[in-house]
Amino acid sequence: MYGNLCKGRAPRNSTFCKREARPRVLQACPTSLSATRLIQEERFDNFVTHAAYNDVKNLPEPEWQDNQLRWSRPTEITQVAAPPGSPPIVILPGFGNASLDYTAPFGNQDASLVTRLQVRGWRSFVVPLERKDWFRVAGALFTRGFWQGKLTTHPGYSWYLERVAETVEHAISETGAEQVILVGHSAGGWLARAYLGDLRYQLHQPADGTVLMNIAATAASSELPAHGTKGVTPNPRVRALVTLGTPQRPPPAEKKRDMTGGAQGWVDRSYPGAFFAAKGVSYVTVCGRTVMGHRDFPRVREGPRVVEEYAFDSYYEVCGEGEGQVGDCVVPLSAAMLPGARQVILDGVFHSMSQIGTFDEDSGNVWYGSENVLDCWLGPLVDELELNTPAGTAECGAGTSATPMGLPQSWSQT
Template identity: 70%
Template sequence: MLQLGRSPAGMLANRRRMPAGPRACPSSVAAARLLAEERSDCLVARAVYEDVASLPEPQWRDNQLRWSRPAGVEQVQAPPGAPPIVVLPGFGNATTDYTEPFGNREAALATRLEVRGWRPFVVPVQRKDWFRVARGLLTRGFWRGGLTTDPGYTWYLERVAETVERALRETGAEQVVLVGHSAGGWLGRAYLGDQRYQPAGGADDAAAAAAAPQAKPGTAGAAPNPRVAAVVTLGSPQRPPPPEKKRDMTGGAQGWVDRTYPGAFFAGAGVRYVTVCGRTVRGHRDFPRQREGPRIPEEYAYDSYTEVCGDGEGVAGDCVVPLGSAMLSGARQVVLDGVYHSMSRIGTFDEESGVVWYGSEDVLDCWLGPLVAELQRGPAAAAEALVAAVEDGEAAAA
C-alpha cells in the first residue's frame, strides 16, 4: 500500500485498551497485529479461491475471518529451472522484514522460499529510505496529480533493477519472478514496463549497453522487460481511489502506472501475472464514535479501505487493502480467507502478530502453486487467457 496516512498505536481483537506505541504508516510492516487474543471469536475460514468472479459469501463473525490451512495443500517445490524470485518490499517495510523478521531468520519469507528450492533476492530497502518519496511533494506535478513514478519512486525502481541484475548474474538465469508485497506490487508493474530499465537497444555486450543513451525515469515502454518471466502481487493496491472520493496520495504516480499498464498488460507478450489478496476483515464503523481507545479491526479496515478505494463500509480485504483494489483483470487471481496484510503488530516493528500473512508457512504454498502453474503454462497460454479475459469484460459491459 502507499498512503502516507495515520494509523493507530495498537489494538486487540477483544477490544481491550492497549498502551500507545510509535505511529506508523498503515501500509507498513506494522499494519496487521489485529488478533492477539481470543482468536476463537472469529469463524475459521478454510478456503482458497481462484474463481474470484463468483466468490461465496462467508459467515462473518465480528466482521472477521480466521485462517486455517486448507486440506490437501502441500509444500510447493521450485520446479526444475525455476527463475529466481526478486522480492519487492511494501511501503514502510525494510529488507529485514523478508529476510529476518523480529530477528528470526527461520520465520522469513526468503528462508521459506529457500527451503522449497527457490532462489530469493530481496530488494535492499531501509525504513528511512521511504522518506525519499517526499521528493514528489516539492513538485507542481504532485499537487496536480500528474506525476509518473519520478521523482518519488525512482530510487526504488533503480534498486529493483540492480537486484534483478544481481539475481541473474549469481544464478545464471535469464529471467526472474517479481514478487511485490503491498506497494511493491504496483511498483513492480512500473519496473516491468519502464523503458529506463530495459536492455539498451538489445545490446548483449555490457559495455555497449552502458554506453547507450538512457531513458529518463518514468518513461513508459511498449514492451515488457525481457528479464521478467512473471509478476506476483501480494495485497497490492493496484489503482488509486476515484478522484471524486479521495486524493491520490502518490501525486498521480500510482494512477499513471495503472493507466499506462492496465490489468495484465504484458500477458500477450508472455509475462505471467498472479494477484493475491486476503479476505479477512470487513470494514465497519459506527458513527458517531463515542467509545474511547484504539480502533478495533473492522474500524481500522474501514479507515484503510477508504484511503485506498474511497469506500470502507462493508468492504472486505486483508485489513489494509480491499479485495477489489488488489486484483488485476487478466491475471490469475487468488483470494485467501483469513490472511492479513503483513506480519507485525500495529505501531511497532519488533513484535510478531500471531496471525498469518502472505509469507506465513501455511499460506505461502497457496500462491506458490498458482505461480508454478502459470510458469508451466507458458507464454502462449498466458496470452490466450488475457484475450479471453478481455472478451469476457467486453461481453459483460455490453
Template identity: 35%
Template sequence: MVHRPQRQQHPGLLQNCSNISVFERPALSIRWSATTPRHCRRLNTIAEAKAQRAVVILPGLGNNSNDYKAVGEALESRGLHVQCAAVTRPDWLRNAAGLRQIEYWTGTLEPRPTVDWYLNKVDDAVKAAKQATDGPITVLAHSAGGWLSRVYLLGYGTEQIDRLVTLGSPHQAPPKDLKLVDQTRGILTWVTDNVPGNFHKEVGYATVAGKWLKGAKLRGSGGSLAQKLVGLGYQQVCGDAEVWGDGITPVPAAHLAGAEQLTLEGVYHSPLGGGTDRPWYGSPEIIDQWIRVVYEKELDTKYQVEVGDMVAPQN
C-alpha cells in the same frame, strides 16, 4: 622441504559463510543448500544454477529486506534462487522528494523520478538474478512493491521475467467519479492509466489478496471500532468502506484484470504488526497457500503447481 602451494580463497568469500545472508547481498549470487550444516555451507557456482528459476522479492512500503527472510527461505527450500531488493526502512523517506514538485500538491504526480531510487534497487536485484541463472525470473512484490513492479516492467523491460506475483498490493486507483484523494498523490492513478491490468502479455500475472477484516462505515451503529478504522482506509482506496481486506488493502483494489486472483482467508497485510495470532502473507502457514503461483510445476515434481484461470475477486 617441499613447499605446497596454498589453496586460493574466493576473493569475495568470508571465512564464516554462515554470516552471509541472502537478503544482504544485492550484487552477489551466493546460495547454499538448506540441508548443509551452517559451519560448512559451500557456495554454488553460477554454472550449477544456469537452468534455475530466480525469484526477485520487492519489499512493500515501510518494510526492509529482512522482513522477507522467511519467504526467501521457503522459496530456496524449493530449489529456487532468491534475490531481494536491498531496501531499508529509512530509504522510504526518499519519496519525500515528491514534495518539491507542484504535481504532488495537485494530485498529478508521476512515478518517475520520485521512485527512481526504488526502481534502481529492483534493477540491481534483477541483474544479480540474471548473473546467477539464465532461467526465468519471477518478480514477487509485496504491498506498494506491486504497483512499483508494474512501473519497473514498463521502464526497464521484461527480459527473462515471465511472471509477476503481488501480495496485498493496492493496484487500483480510487474511482475518479467519487472524487477521492489518491493517497499516492497521483502516482497510482498514473499507473492504472498507463499500465492497466496484465499489461505485459508475455508475463503471467497473479494477484493475492487477504481477508483479514471487513470494514464498516465510520458513521453508523454497525461494526466495531477496528472495522470502522479499517473501513475508513478502504474507503479512501476503493471508494467502499464495507468490503473485506487485509487491514490495509481492500480486496477489490488488490486484483488486476487478466491475472490469476487468489483471495486468502484470515491474512493480515504486513509483517509489522503480524504474529502468531495475526498471520500475514509471509507467515509459514500462509506461504503454502500462494507459493504455487510463483513457479511452474515442471521445475519441481514434489510441489505440484498449476496456474489457473482468472477468478473474480471476493467481497
C-alpha cells in the same frame, strides 16, 4: 492434488457435493482461484460445497465473526517445491517495509519469507531497503505535478525502481538465469508493474557479457530513456509477476486524493490489467479476505481502535470507501485484483507480518509469507510457469487466464 475432492461435481456455480449428511456450515476456504475461481474444502467435519465461480463478485458470503474471518490451511495443500530451472525470485518490499521484514522479521531468520522459499528450493533476493529510505518519496511533494496529480513514477519512486533494476541484475548474475519472478508486496506490486514496462530498465547487456550492476551509475554516463518512459513491450528479464495485497489503482478522484501524486494512477493507465500477459509474462494477484471495515458500530474495545476501524481507515485511503469493504485489513479485495491475472483469494490472511500499525511486534496472525500460507499462491504461480502458452488473449492488455474453468492440471492427482 484436488482431483479426488469432489467426484461427479456438476459444472459451473451452483452445485453441492453429495456427501454424508452433516450440519451445513458454509465457509469459504483459503485456496487459489484460477480465473477468479474459488474451491471450498472439507474441514472440521463440516458439510461444505465445492464450487467454481467466474467472478470475484460471486464469492459466497462467509460466516463472519466480529467482522473477521479466521485462517485454516486446506488439508490438500502441500508444500510447493521449485520446479527444475525455475527463475529466481526478486521480492519488492511494501511501503514502509525494510528488507529485514522479508529476511529476518523481528530477528527471526527461520520464519522469514526468504528462508521459507529457500526450503522449497526457490532462490530469492530482496530489494535492499531501510525504513528511512521511504522518506525519499517526500521529494515529490516539492513538485507542481504532485499537487496536480500528474506525476509518473518520477521523482517520488525513481530511487526505488533503480534498486529493483540493480537487484534483478544481481539475481541474474548470481544464478545464471535469464529471467526472474517479481514478487511485490503491497506497494511493491504496482511498482513492479512500473518496472516491468519502463523503457529505461530494458537495456541490453554490454557486448562483453558483463552485467550492469549499478543502473544509476550507468545512467549517469549513458543515454537512457527518461524515468517513467512507458514501454510497449515487457522487460525481457521478467518471467512472472506476483502481487501480494497490492493496491493496483488509486481511489476515484471524486472520493479521495491520490496520495502518490498521480504515480499509481499513471502506472495503472499505462499498463492496465495483466497488460503483458499475451507477451509471455504470467500474472498472479493475491489478496486476503479477512476483515470487514466498519467505522461506527457497537463493539467492546480493547484499545483506541478495534481492527474493523483500522481496516475502515485503510480501505478508505486505498479506494475511497471503508464501510462494509472487505480485504486483508489494509488493502480491500476490490482494489487488489488485476483483470486478466490468475487470482488468489485467501480467507483469514492479513496484509503484513507485523503488529497492526507498527513494525515492532509480531501480530501472531498469518500473512502472505507465513509458512502455511505461501504454498496457496506458489501453486498457482507454478501452474502459470508451466503453461505452454502465455496467459491472455492475442491482444496485449486484454489478457485472461489460459486455464479453463475447473481444477489446475498440475495440482490434480491421477
